[in-house]
Amino acid sequence: MRKLLDRGVASLVVVACVATVVPLLAQGRGGAGGQGGQGGETGRGVLGPVGALGQEVVRRAPASNEPAPRLPDGTIDLNGLWVGGGPVNSIAQGLKKGETLPLLPAAKALMDQRATRETDDPHLWCMPMGVPRSTPYPFRFVQNYTHKKPTHMFIVHEGNIHSFRQIFMDGRKHPAELDPTWFGHSIGSFDKDTLVIDSVGFNDKFWFDRQGTPHTEQLHTIERWTRVNIGTLTNEVTIDDPGAFSRPFTVTFNARLQAPGDEIMEYICQENNQYGVAGGHQNPFAQ
Amino acid sequence: MRTMVAVLVAGAAVLSCGVVLGAHHSFSSEYDGTKTFKVNGVVSKVEWTNPHVRFYVDVAEQDGKVTTWNMEIASPSALARNGWSSRTLKVGDKITVEGYSGKVVATRGNAKSVTLADGRSLFAGAADDPDAAPPDARQ
Numbered sequence: 001m002r003k004l005l006d007r008g009v010a011s012l013v014v015v016a017c018v019a020t021v022v023p024l025l026a027q028g029r030g031g032a033g034g035q036g037g038q039g040g041e042t043g044r045g046v047l048g049p050v051g052a053l054g055q056e057v058v059r060r061a062p063a064s065n066e067p068a069p070r071l072p073d074g075t076i077d078l079n080g081l082w083v084g085g086g087p088v089n090s091i092a093q094g095l096k097k098g099e100t101l102p103l104l105p106a107a108k109a110l111m112d113q114r115a116t117r118e119t120d121d122p123h124l125w126c127m128p129m130g131v132p133r134s135t136p137y138p139f140r141f142v143q144n145y146t147h148k149k150p151t152h153m154f155i156v157h158e159g160n161i162h163s164f165r166q167i168f169m170d171g172r173k174h175p176a177e178l179d180p181t182w183f184g185h186s187i188g189s190f191d192k193d194t195l196v197i198d199s200v201g202f203n204d205k206f207w208f209d210r211q212g213t214p215h216t217e218q219l220h221t222i223e224r225w226t227r228v229n230i231g232t233l234t235n236e237v238t239i240d241d242p243g244a245f246s247r248p249f250t251v252t253f254n255a256r257l258q259a260p261g262d263e264i265m266e267y268i269c270q271e272n273n274q275y276g277v278a279g280g281h282q283n284p285f286a287q
Numbered sequence: 288m289r290t291m292v293a294v295l296v297a298g299a300a301v302l303s304c305g306v307v308l309g310a311h312h313s314f315s316s317e318y319d320g321t322k323t324f325k326v327n328g329v330v331s332k333v334e335w336t337n338p339h340v341r342f343y344v345d346v347a348e349q350d351g352k353v354t355t356w357n358m359e360i361a362s363p364s365a366l367a368r369n370g371w372s373s374r375t376l377k378v379g380d381k382i383t384v385e386g387y388s389g390k391v392v393a394t395r396g397n398a399k400s401v402t403l404a405d406g407r408s409l410f411a412g413a414a415d416d417p418d419a420a421p422p423d424a425r426q
Binding site: 118137262268269276278 | 316334337338339341359362367368389391397
């Protein structure tokens with residue numbers, strides 16, 4: 001028994017060292033923070049293991065190139081535990097090379113102001129990350145369906161605060177009027193092998209990233225999630241917000257499949273959040 | 288005991304393979320990457336809580352006064368994925384902690400490494416320099 005336990009621990013180390021798939025934390029703008037980096041051949045925005053300070057620690061092994069699995073009806077199978085798929089440090093990192101964010105002057109001014117108040121990032125105070133921001137914690141797609149057709153897709157997030165997104169898959173449209181929320185109103189469908197999520201109705205409270213890249217309640221996102229192979233999920237997001245940007249733009253981020261056997265764990269951010277005390281910062285949401 | 292040793296070895300191995308356990312929140316706004324500390328003391332409390340696990344260390348100062356340090360490490364889920372549990376670090380453990388001090392409250396530390404009295408390395412909480420990491424590589 002002891003040997004088995006010892007071997008189990010040894011295996012754990014191997015998994016940690018070789019797969020380096022542990023979703024190590026860090027939110028907030030920890031200096032040159034890094035959710036991302038080159039993700040092998042598939043490119044931009046891949047979440048890598050990060051240290052306490054938010055920087056990427058090691059490069060991952062290349063993702064498996066095995067084909068993505070399919071459900072019995074042929075639909076692409078998104079099952080698995082994923083990390084990444086959105087910005088953390090900077091949404092601009094998902095732009096194509098040479099592109100810049102088409103910020104309107106007011107949005108640029110707000111971003112500049114936030115740069116002086118980086119500790120106001122709602123994420124640091126256990127508020128939701130919104131869309132399309134990611135966290136260093138895993139998530140999974142969970143589909144609900146009747147005997148005839150899918151009804152909902154849920155994206156269940158471990159972090160930042162044990163959140164979920166609800167995507168209506170039954171063909172409904174967005175309501176004409178919506179009260180703004182952190183995750184908005186989402187409708188989804190499959191375009192061949194790509195899950196397309198169209199979302200509106202966001203509030204303007206969340207920051208796209210640690211840089212404080214802003215948006216308004218006019219934000220409209222279209223996410224295109226494609227499992228390009230068994231280990232890689234690409235999220236191509238079109239951001240359309242005439243209140244903050246002069247034109248729509250597209251950013252791309254990749255998520256990586258986590259180690260077999262890993263599962264969503266509890267993450268109740270509000271439980272004992274002592275952020276700010278050591279650095280002398282006040283909670284802007286408590287004012 | 289062998290299992291405990293294996294856990295400790297696992298911790299050292301995780302550390303040595305370059306994977307460091309991280310913190311949930313911004314480092315540079317909370318801690319001073321140039322203000323390092325190394326203290327010896329006794330674990331007085333462990334909070335296995337989100338967003339960060341914290342442990343408290345009673346440190347005897349030179350004048351005999353005892354100061355309780357508040358040490359921050361990674362989240363329970365990240366630690367658990369690296370083999371730790373709420374029982375890995377115990378009240379009463381005599382330890383040496385190295386890390387970075389809070390910018391405003393010096394006795395709040397971001398723990399980089401914890402060493403037991405017999406020299407075994409228990410775990411590390413942070414990477415070395417918060418702002419020395421290369422900028423995010425993209426595209």
